[in-house]
Amino acid sequence: MKKAVFLDRDGVINEVLTERVKFVNEPTQLYLLPGVAEAIKQLNTVFDYVFVVTNQGGVGLGYMKESQLIKIHDHMKKVLRQEGAIIDDVVYCPHKPKAGCACRKPNSQLIDNLAKKYNVNPALSYMVGDTDTDIVAGKKARMKTVFIGNSDPLADAAFPNLQGAAEWICRDVAQSEKL
Incomplete structure (x- = not known):
């Protein structure tokens, strides 16, 4: 079986609720957070897959159409790919x-x-998010979890950004493989 990292989008990969952007409702409003491309590139070297798993209630609330959301995700994947960072799938x-x-x-x-779908073993995988809902979803899926922020009592680790999380995750995988 394969191993994967599951990333939340808003607040982990891109800015949200900042001076520049409140919500991402079109591709031009997507601003990558510092170090995200480098972090994903690092994760690409250790994991079979890197996925994005995101709640996008703005579609259901009528703030954007699903076709627009798909354009945002395609844009995000393209920008990251230009930096050598690969997102294998977005749901x-x-x-x-x-x-x-x-x-x-x-x-x-x-x-x-x-x-x-991708034959991924949750026990070898990680969920990274910036809210309790991300951490709880990862725990329900039986994987290790990393919180982006100050701390979360349910998470296995917490870091201020994806770069710190990626470094810890890669070290944790290396340590596990030595056992």
Whole structure:
């Protein structure tokens, strides 16, 4: 079986709720956070796959169409690829935040479906996010979790940015493989 890193999008890969952008509703509003491309490149060297798993309630709330969201994700993948960083797949929950769907994080359906599709072993994989819902979804999927921010009591580790998280994840994998 393969191993993968599952990344939340907003607040992990790109800016959100900053001076420059409130929400990403079109490709021109997507600004990568510092060090993201380098971090993903590092993860690409250790993992079979790097995925993005994101709640995008703005679709269900009518702030953007699903076709626009797909354009945003295609743009994100293109910009990262130009830096040598590869995102293998992007999945999202388009439903309203309180819709009660099975795919919205903190549920793990998006993660579980990707793991099944790509033959990924959750025990060898990591979920990285900046909210409790990301961490809970990763735990439900039976993988290690990394919180982007100050701390999260449920997460296995916490770092201020994806670069720090990627370095720790790669060290953790190397250590596990020595056992």
